[in-house]
Amino acid sequence: MLKVYIPCDSVARAVGADQVAEALQREAERRQLAVDIQRTSSRGLYWLEPLVECDSAQGRQGFGPVTADDVPALLDALAGQPQAHGLALGLVEDIAYLKSQQRLLFARAGVTRPLSLDDYRAHGGFAGLERAVALDGAEVVAAVLDSGLRGRGGAAFPAGIKWRTVRDAGAGQKYVVCNADEGDSGTFADRMLMEGDPFLLIEGMIIAGLAVGADKGYIYVRSEYPDAIRVLDQAFAIARDAGYLGDDVAGSGQAFDLEVRVGAGAYICGEETALLESLEGKRGIVRAKPPLPALQGLFGLPTLVHNVLTLASVPIILAKGAAFYRDFGMGRSLGTMPFQLAGNIRHGGLVERAFGLTLRELVEGYGGGTASGRPLKAAQVGGPLGAWVPPSHFDTPLDYEAFAAMGAMLGHGGVVVADDTLNMASMARFALQFCAEESCGKCTPCRIGSTRGMEVVDRLIATTDFTERHDQALLLRDLCDTMQYGSLCAMGGMTAYPVASALKYFPADFGLTHTEAAQ
Amino acid sequence: MPDELLHLPLIHSILAREKDTPGALLPILHAIQQDIGFVPDAAVPEIAHALNLSLAEVRGVISFYHDFRTTAPARHTLRLCRAESCQSRGAEALAAQLRDQLALDDHGTSADGAISLRPVYCLGACACSPALELDGQLHARLTPERLRALVNGCLEGETC
Numbered sequence: 273m274l275k276v277y278i279p280c281d282s283v284a285r286a287v288g289a290d291q292v293a294e295a296l297q298r299e300a301e302r303r304q305l306a307v308d309i310q311r312t313s314s315r316g317l318y319w320l321e322p323l324v325e326c327d328s329a330q331g332r333q334g335f336g337p338v339t340a341d342d343v344p345a346l347l348d349a350l351a352g353q354p355q356a357h358g359l360a361l362g363l364v365e366d367i368a369y370l371k372s373q374q375r376l377l378f379a380r381a382g383v384t385r386p387l388s389l390d391d392y393r394a395h396g397g398f399a400g401l402e403r404a405v406a407l408d409g410a411e412v413v414a415a416v417l418d419s420g421l422r423g424r425g426g427a428a429f430p431a432g433i434k435w436r437t438v439r440d441a442g443a444g445q446k447y448v449v450c451n452a453d454e455g456d457s458g459t460f461a462d463r464m465l466m467e468g469d470p471f472l473l474i475e476g477m478i479i480a481g482l483a484v485g486a487d488k489g490y491i492y493v494r495s496e497y498p499d500a501i502r503v504l505d506q507a508f509a510i511a512r513d514a515g516y517l518g519d520d521v522a523g524s525g526q527a528f529d530l531e532v533r534v535g536a537g538a539y540i541c542g543e544e545t546a547l548l549e550s551l552e553g554k555r556g557i558v559r560a561k562p563p564l565p566a567l568q569g570l571f572g573l574p575t576l577v578h579n580v581l582t583l584a585s586v587p588i589i590l591a592k593g594a595a596f597y598r599d600f601g602m603g604r605s606l607g608t609m610p611f612q613l614a615g616n617i618r619h620g621g622l623v624e625r626a627f628g629l630t631l632r633e634l635v636e637g638y639g640g641g642t643a644s645g646r647p648l649k650a651a652q653v654g655g656p657l658g659a660w661v662p663p664s665h666f667d668t669p670l671d672y673e674a675f676a677a678m679g680a681m682l683g684h685g686g687v688v689v690a691d692d693t694l695n696m697a698s699m700a701r702f703a704l705q706f707c708a709e710e711s712c713g714k715c716t717p718c719r720i721g722s723t724r725g726m727e728v729v730d731r732l733i734a735t736t737d738f739t740e741r742h743d744q745a746l747l748l749r750d751l752c753d754t755m756q757y758g759s760l761c762a763m764g765g766m767t768a769y770p771v772a773s774a775l776k777y778f779p780a781d782f783g784l785t786h787t788e789a790a791q
Numbered sequence: 792m793p794d795e796l797l798h799l800p801l802i803h804s805i806l807a808r809e810k811d812t813p814g815a816l817l818p819i820l821h822a823i824q825q826d827i828g829f830v831p832d833a834a835v836p837e838i839a840h841a842l843n844l845s846l847a848e849v850r851g852v853i854s855f856y857h858d859f860r861t862t863a864p865a866r867h868t869l870r871l872c873r874a875e876s877c878q879s880r881g882a883e884a885l886a887a888q889l890r891d892q893l894a895l896d897d898h899g900t901s902a903d904g905a906i907s908l909r910p911v912y913c914l915g916a917c918a919c920s921p922a923l924e925l926d927g928q929l930h931a932r933l934t935p936e937r938l939r940a941l942v943n944g945c946l947e948g949e950t951c
Binding site: 282283285286287316318319321454455456457458459460463495496497498533534535536537538539550551552553554555556571612613614615616617620621622643652656686688689690691694699702706710 | 813814815816817818820821842848851852855856857858859874875876877878879880911912913914915916917918919920922924927929930931932
């Protein structure tokens with residue numbers, strides 16, 4: 273029987289994976305051909321989606337991007353010479369883009385069916401939990417500390433320290449909260465993981481709950497990800513039936529259960545304290561820190577808040593050991609990071625590599641330059657609050673400290689590439705407009721600064737007077753400073769990054785000469 | 792609006808089910824909007840009473856979040872992504888095309904109630920930009936022709 277794998281990932285479906293699967297089923301029936309179509313997660317090689325894979329003696333053969341119209345010819349080729357087909361990619365595991373990656377978190381991507389516990393177990397699933405159950409909670413916390421794992425949501429805070437704080441916060445009710453409000457443009461790793469490998473996140477949250485003494489976990493998912501919400505809900509039910517969630521988790525004697533909470537379109541709820549407010553049923557208004565959420569978080573109780581990728585890293589650390597994980601990466605950026613290539617890029621997709629490869633390797637090597645074929649102008653790293661980095665700085669290694677040193681940040685690992693047609697003054701204005709729209713309004717630099725900033729950019733672009741231009745550029749830089757250092761959270765604080773970097777590296781887009789910009 | 796009172800039994804059953812959930816307000820608002828299509832004004836005092844909140848607190852939450860509507864939606868809702876990744880692949884030109892074709896602004900609803908436009912900031916399809924969501928269905932690698940066809944489908948067939 274012919275065994276075929278087609279992704280059920282929402283973006284693969286948005287470019288026609290369902291239609292391909294239906295056409296294949298229909299055509300196989302017409303030919304009276306026995307075919308077993310498995311809907312797996314996506315490999316994250318999105319420019320090849322819909323990517324169809326077929327079992328062969330050597331491994332899985334790939335074809336892509338396939339349309340429903342290609343299906344009859346594809347079946348013809350499979351019966352004869354598969355490699356002669358125009359869309360043939362050879363063995364999927366040998367595609368350079370994939371082969372050169374170091375996939376730990378996304379090891380199962382494109383291989384397993386998201387809701388199959390058997391698939392998950394057959395590919396190393398629950399090995400971390402088994403190990404964690406055999407250890408004392410303090411030993412689990414020590415392993416997370418030793419691994420060097422830092423928060424993957426953007427702030428890069430050492431995860432183990434948070435775990436220790438929550439664990440030491442006394443007895444009583446505690447919570448584990450997963451921040452799955454992945455609102456940054458250019459990022460989709462959380463979505464892929466929740467849709468494609470939900471048990472990995474569940475396993476990570478169970479380990480966290482057992483280690484810090486929490487019996488309840490929430491996953492706060494943005495409403496823009498309906499597929500992830502559905503998959504998680506189904507995965508919870510399966511995990512509950514199998515004894516991984518409930519009163520006695522995996523034979524540990526401890527209770528832990530999970531619940532999905534759905535956001536409602538507010539970008540600010542990706543900020544951890546605003547997220548907690550939202551979970552409590554309030555407006556997503558940022559809280560002042562301290563108190564830290566680790567001590568007074570959800571409903572005022574000790575709460576471990578982590579991004580999806582941070583929690584999903586934990587099973588690997590437990591299964592393979594802290595030293596194994598720490599051996600990936602550079603400096604204080606340890607482990608692997610799923611980078612996400614997006615925007616005007618030829619080969620958009622997910623690239624999981626150890627920290628330390630350069631932005632150029634990522635954008636030009638993996639990404640293959642712009643999709644439009646026009647000259648590359650800049651890449652915005654780390655979402656809408658990240659800096660626009662010009663190609664002259666592309667040799668910077670992808671490392672938290674190296675990026676911070678050049679006034680940028682890695683954030684959640686999203687990289688949006690732009691060609692020379694994108695005007696950076698309008699992108700700076702957009703960053704401020706976005707901030708004005710999404711600011712929670714609690715602090716003045718963010719609430720007022722964003723609107724004033726738009727006005728300054730408008731005046732700067734409009735004026736032809738040299739002195740006025742100079743004054744407005746000065747004012748914009750000054751405003752960026754105020755927002756960066758005076759805002760309560762990263763929303764206002766980092767909106768300065770895309771604005772200041774656009775002004776610094778692309779003054780011509782604002783009508784400024786280089787000498788004016790340097791002043 | 793007397794018609795809204797017809798929704799009260801449904802609202803009460805949602806409240807009975809959810810009111811003891813910790814942090815119940817968002818799940819309640821989502822459930823009401825899911826079943827009715829929007830959050831009717833008549834629901835506000837009922838929710839406030841059930842959760843021991845003020846009317847202002849409930850209204851404050853409804854108005855804070857972009858997702859919650861207080862009026863019935865159009866028959867089709869088209870959410871075009873306007874974030875950076877899609878902008879770098881021509882989303883602004885697609886937005887202009889939409890405004891042009893429908894003679895609406897970015898947040899507009901057509902007079903016959905056929906279609907509503909809503910900007911959205913990221914649908915997670917950034918590797919296949921530009922993208923949109925039409926009636927909950929994600930479409931990526933959009934072209935001007937495909938967008939026009941999707942809109943025409945909404946205006947003509949009323950099922951898309």
